[in-house]
Amino acid sequence: xxxxxxxxxxxxxxxxxxxxxxxxxxxxxxxxxxxxxxxxxxxxxxxxxxxxxxxxxxxxxxxxxxxxxxxxxxxxxxxxxxxxxxxxxxxxxxxxxxxxxxxxxxxxxxxxxxxxxxx
Amino acid sequence: xxxxxxxxxxxxxxxxxxxxxxxxxxxxxxxxxxxxxxxxxxxxxxxxxxxxxxxxxxxxxxxxxxxxxxxxxxxxxxxxxxxxxxxxxxxxxxxxxxxxxxxxxxxxxx
Numbered sequence: 001x002x003x004x005x006x007x008x009x010x011x012x013x014x015x016x017x018x019x020x021x022x023x024x025x026x027x028x029x030x031x032x033x034x035x036x037x038x039x040x041x042x043x044x045x046x047x048x049x050x051x052x053x054x055x056x057x058x059x060x061x062x063x064x065x066x067x068x069x070x071x072x073x074x075x076x077x078x079x080x081x082x083x084x085x086x087x088x089x090x091x092x093x094x095x096x097x098x099x100x101x102x103x104x105x106x107x108x109x110x111x112x113x114x115x116x117x118x119x
Numbered sequence: 120x121x122x123x124x125x126x127x128x129x130x131x132x133x134x135x136x137x138x139x140x141x142x143x144x145x146x147x148x149x150x151x152x153x154x155x156x157x158x159x160x161x162x163x164x165x166x167x168x169x170x171x172x173x174x175x176x177x178x179x180x181x182x183x184x185x186x187x188x189x190x191x192x193x194x195x196x197x198x199x200x201x202x203x204x205x206x207x208x209x210x211x212x213x214x215x216x217x218x219x220x221x222x223x224x225x226x227x228x229x
Binding site: 037046108 | 164166176208217220223
């Protein structure tokens with residue numbers, strides 16, 4: 001069955017970086033897009049960007065351009081999202097989310113990875 | 120891109136119906152056929168319940184239905200059940216090829 005398993009919770013200091021992993025199984029990894037969505041405490045979700053694992057093509061929302069990098073390792077069916085120069089406003093649960101290409105909806109969500117930024 | 124506007128909370132008794140609105144702009148909800156809704160129970164992964172404004176994924180109860188008029192999309196839950204108590208979020212694909220989410224609505228079953 002489809003599984004998308006994310007890395008565990010992280011605590012980081014302001015200015016540091018975090019790299020979250022998202023390992024897929026139960027389906028052909030390259031055939032689906034993967035998005036990153038985050039949700040800060042008490043707020044609605046926020047779309048961060050998308051990666052096409054088959055060609056490693058990525059697109060970030062403008063807010064995260066230059067600060068967030070999405071990569072993929074097809075040998076392990078894993079996508080990664082690195083966020084740099086963390087501030088307290090980056091404290092959130094980060095989700096990787098699968099999309100059937102060009103359907104424009106979030107079909108399957110990972111369990112989420114909590115990132116806490118605190119001095 | 121501003122978040123889509125949803126009521127912070129709605130409530131109803133078991134068996135009743137309720138509707139959640141999701142208001143955007145002509146750059147997102149108003150011009151997109153790709154409006155979707157998600158149910159989020161605490162400590163669980165969000166679940167897709169409506170896509171492309173009105174479509175339901177396989178396995179989702181037909182008590183959930185979606186619609187859209189102008190810049191406002193809506194989710195209706197009929198025959199409300201205790202397990203429907205959760206947070207609900209809308210999202211829309213935008214004219215800038217990005218996605219915008221709603222602010223979220225907490226549904227309480229009285």
